[in-house]
Amino acid sequence: MTAEPTLPAGASRPVDVDALSEATRNRTWSMLIAGELVPAGSGASYEDVSPVTGKTVAQVPDATAEDVETAVVAARAAFKEWAATPIAERARVVREIARRVREHAPEFGALDTLDGGNIIRLSTADAYAGADALDYFADCAVALKGETVPISPSALHYTTQEPVGLVARIIPYNHPIMFATAKIAAPLVAGNCVLLKPPHQTPLSALRLGEIVADLLPKGVLSIITGQGPETGQALVEHPDIRRIAFIGSPQTGLRVQRAAAETTVKHVTLELGGKNALIAFPDADPKAVAASVVRGMNFTWAGQSCGSTSRLVVHEDIREETVAEVVRLIRDMRIGDPFDEQADVGCLVSPEQFAKVNSYLSIATGEGATCAVGGAPSQPAARPHALIVEPTVFTGVTPDMRIAQEEVFGPILSVLSFTTESEAVEIANSVEYGLTGSVWTDDLRRAHRVADALDTGYVWINDSARHFAGTPFGGWKASGLGQEECVEELVSFTQPKAVHVNYA
Known part of the structure; x- marks a missing residue:
């Protein structure tokens, strides 16, 4: 993330913090699951406290494993239709998400500053950065192509790249709206269904994103699931139908993600972890x-x-x-x-x-x-x-x-x-x-x-x-992680190759 991203002229607006706090506190915050805006199935919620004011600013749904299961069932049902959608159409939908994010950028910026404490001009710029990432991966759609391998006579050998299926993206608190937008882009363009877990400290902009884009996608293609304790994330990581996990966070939690994933079924896990640079x-x-x-x-x-x-x-x-x-x-x-x-x-x-x-x-x-x-x-x-x-x-x-x-x-x-x-x-x-x-x-x-x-x-x-x-791989060595992001390789990582051999002798 750039230390000081570019903010379009006039994009940031004065914020009445007391009025914003009252509005977030008095409204209902809902998760996006199976195409619907819903509370936690148990009715449970947790207090979201602003590091700026020290006061509670929202009651946030506290999801359980049952909520994750509901999202997984919906994603399974939606996957074939979404994967069969022409990639140009998937890219068009992702570009429309980007357009709506830019349209609501000042709102996202205000929510992230209230929720996470980042300064307002950078919180707002984060929304534009997330929209740029959505557009970048939409532009990269044409990179999802196979290759032919001229290895033998009277035969055709070729490969295709096919979506993995269900993807869990678990994101951190330091760039809430940027990560909530940028990190759904590649898996959606690749034809996957995404289950996004925002950080429990800064969930509001991701929940608002769900409200803004719910009508753009078939039900179940995108779920946004919040939870305060480890149960929500653990349920995502351990679910046998979620075969692709991308996590950003601390090395300690990253190790737990690897361990939990390995104990359920074979999964592809990528990790963007810490640094002492x-x-x-x-x-x-x-x-x-x-x-x-x-x-x-x-x-x-x-x-x-x-x-x-x-x-x-x-x-x-x-x-x-x-x-x-x-x-x-x-x-x-x-x-x-x-x-x-x-x-x-x-x-x-x-x-x-x-x-x-x-x-x-x-x-x-x-x-x-x-x-x-x-x-x-x-x-x-x-x-x-x-x-x-x-x-x-x-x-x-x-x-x-x-x-x-x-x-x-x-x-x-x-x-x-x-x-x-x-x-x-x-x-x-x-x-x-x-x-x-x-x-x-x-x-x-x-x-x-x-x-x-x-x-x-x-x-x-x-x-x-x-x-x-954009386009250069960002990823760590040693304890800083596995995998590359912000590049075509990230897009390809949400697919799996298939080799086809045709004998026409």
């Missing part, structure tokens, strides 16, 4: 450009809640002091305030649990001997005294063995490590269990390629950070 700055790099890139790449605007955050600045000793000074200056210029304020630069952490976790790492860092150069404490802006905000924080004097150099915080904490040789920089960068992204800053072309080759990561920037480019 290094931005390496060599002595020939411009310290100001490096500082701007690491601040952008850290995703402080998302409160550091980003798997791709450049949370380790690995900087050559010769430019360390100047680079850190510029990072500190840029952070001090960031505006902390009401996330609904268009001028705010720092969002909330999503929940009290995440807020407590991040604060615990502030104590861990100082306890291990790191020095806080800026930030290092919660912030309570006058406009939003209950907002779950932690100041963007930089720790210097960090060594590779410290926990803040090894563990994913998923919060606004940047660790600064120094090096003197190229091999030392690569060793530090590769010393963690993760392998999602890496960034290399240098004017030496040979060095840039050498280091890019040496990094154990799936996505590398040279003299850049944070930006994603």
Whole structure:
């Protein structure tokens, strides 16, 4: 996800937060199951609390395994019709979803800021980014083609790509509407039925999406199922009729998904998990450009809640002091305030649990001997005294063995490590269990390629950070995951190949 995605002119609008909170609290929120907007079968719901206001903003359906079964039965019934629908028509439907998402982008942005605490301009931009992803995969529909294999005379050997069937997509809380839209695109275009589970912390925009697009798809092709505890996700992962699972979230939960899936039947599982990503700055790099890139790449605007955050600045000793000074200056210029304020630069952490976790790492860092150069404490802006905000924080004097150099915080904490040789920089960068992204800053072309080759990561920037480019595979190595997304390979991963051999001798 881009650190600061483009927002069309006039797309963001002032929000009356009290009126929005009252509206979300007083209305009925329903899941989309079997083409109908329904409560949980048990009637159960859970409280959705805003990290901006600290108040309950909705009662959300708390689904059980029985609700998942209802969705699966409907998806099974719908699958053959949807798979037989010409791919151009499936692409047209996905483009119409994109059009409606853009039409409602300000509404989605307001819901996500209230629900998850991301700053309003970025929450709104997320809706447009999700719509762009829908359009991208609709455009990729023609890539779902087979091939002929000229292996023997008097025979035709060819392959086709056919949809898997039922797909579970389990998404995280940091980009609610973007993930809810972008992550249904490829499986729908490929001809699958999708069962989407939004995060329990930020479900509202996904539920609203269900209301907006329910009439576009045959009943059962798309279900949106919410649940607070592990039962809903577990029921999706373990259901024998769901043969394809795509999960985005923590490594710990990803391992549980793999384990649970393996214990039921043979499933294709892809995982986009955590990161402890290094931005390496060599002595020939411009310290100001490096500082701007690491601040952008850290995703402080998302409160550091980003798997791709450049949370380790690995900087050559010769430019360390100047680079850190510029990072500190840029952070001090960031505006902390009401996330609904268009001028705010720092969002909330999503929940009290995440807020407590991040604060615990502030104590861990100082306890291990790191020095806080800026930030290092919660912030309570006058406009939003209950907002779950932690100041963007930089720790210097960090060594590779410290926990803040090894563990994913998923919060606004940047660790600064120094090096003197190229091999030392690569060793530090590769010393963690993760392998999602890496960034290399240098004017030496040979060095840039050498280091890019040496990094154990799936996505590398040279003299850049944070930006994603549609069509290039995004995915992690090591504990950061399995599979690639945001590219044609993602679309193909929701199909299965069939080889056909015709003897015409």
